[in-house]
Amino acid sequence: MTLTGDESTTLNPLTLLESAREKYTLARARREVPELALLSIHGAIEDALRAHLLRINSPAALGPFAGVLAAMQALERVPLSAEEVDAVQRLHRLRGRIARGEHLAVTGETLAAYQRLAVMLLPRYGVQALPTTETERPRPRPTQPMRAQTALPDDEPVRVRLRDRHTAYDEERRIRALGNRAFDEETSRGPLVPGWVAPTLIIVSIFVIGLAIALSLQSPAPAVVPTAPAGNPSPAPTELAATAPPAITSPEPATTVVTEPAATAVPLPSPEGLAIGRTAIVSAEIPALNVRALPSIASVITLVLAPGTQVEIIGGPVEAEGRVWWQVRSAGIEGWCAGDFLLPQ
Structure with a gap:
């Protein structure tokens, strides 16, 4: 994206770094929907790179993203390597396809690879990024015929597959499984008490106390x-x-x-x-x-x-x-x- 006008004047390195941190945190929370998590990872990396260029007063900080990558690769200190630039460019193209509304389904391996890329790049430019734990990794999806295949710096394959009616059925089953798991967690905590029980108990207690007081007042006293x-x-x-x-x-x-x-x-x-x-x-x-x-x-x-x-x-x-x-x-x-x-x- 290109920042111009009032939008460019309000940006500063601190706000971009904070935005990058929030987007990476959001990506960890969206791990069950890899497409949305991938968008958040891309936004976190882009904000971190632009914040670094703003700190060194580079005019490329507010220009197109391709110029941002070229300027980061040409830096004398903490530059991006050619392999890292290639990986970020592939992430940028994938992000554009998702943003245009193409029916893509990112696999868990793809998301995990780009999360490792974010963990490697973000701390280098001032954003703390915690690595993904085993419990946070998304569950694997049923694989479909390969439509595209690339490689990140660690040479792990990144798969992108088109959605079809079988994929839609798998997605529906996954969402239903998530709902069942949430229901099982709720029921394991014990039976839920309806909200009307507590007020009813209070009213009955007041009635019993009043009845006891009335009976005591009716007893004759010498x-x-x-x-x-x-x-x-x-x-x-x-x-x-x-x-x-x-x-x-x-x-x-x-x-x-x-x-x-x-x-x-x-x-x-x-x-x-x-x-x-x-x-x-x-x-x-x-x-x-x-x-x-x-x-x-x-x-x-x-x-x-x-x-x-x-x-x-x-x-x-x-x-x-x-x-x-x-x-x-x-x-x-x-x-x-x-x-x-x-x-x-």
Whole structure:
């Protein structure tokens, strides 16, 4: 190619060297398609040669490629040999046939030979070029009758063959094999998880957590009703707490539960004066009085009353477990308690 006008003024040796390095890297990435890789190798060599001529201020740097090769062969320092010029010229002609759209298929041997030519020339003119490894070499294609044969400096044959219907079938089979290999690599890494699984798991987790919180809030909790103690309560048998200290009153329901004593004295007969519709107060001789859902010491505690708390008797009496139970109401909460610890008013 010939560089003229604004294009020639923007070029400098550094940009050409960088372009040559990128094109050679691209050629290594295109090794599965030798025709494209060959175009990249040609571009890398051409940019490296023009960059060297720009550094020595040679006017041939911006001229036709044939003039570039002639100027490189005439250099006094690091010139191209006649054999190298011949190899680059053959690469240039092959590149022109591919660029014109001719149906050519470059064999793996041809690509490997020109890669070795690039590895030999590019470092000489300032471009690092790594040699091709065994894993990077393209797989061999089925050979067809020879249409052209040349030789690079290492005398390895370079084959170029025309595409025909058999070649097209081979190309289709090669592309399909590449797809199968990519699929096998993906499946060997393990099964793919659909994208909707993670959001679904998050939504289900949030629902389960919310359901657990709702169920916990529905569990009844015993409450302590704050009241002022009545004056001059008379002594009465006590219901002692086995391990818990006296309950601290609070304006809100609390979870304090006063356990029943392991052993108590034989309860006295129910005090006279307790009757439905009357009021009574909790004896001051006990730390707290448990009000239960049913007249049984095994029933759930629904309320804990402080000494001196006033209650309304709304049911009873019921004899159970050696005690006389009365149904009382305090602060709108109803339940059963032992009448031994209530004082009539």
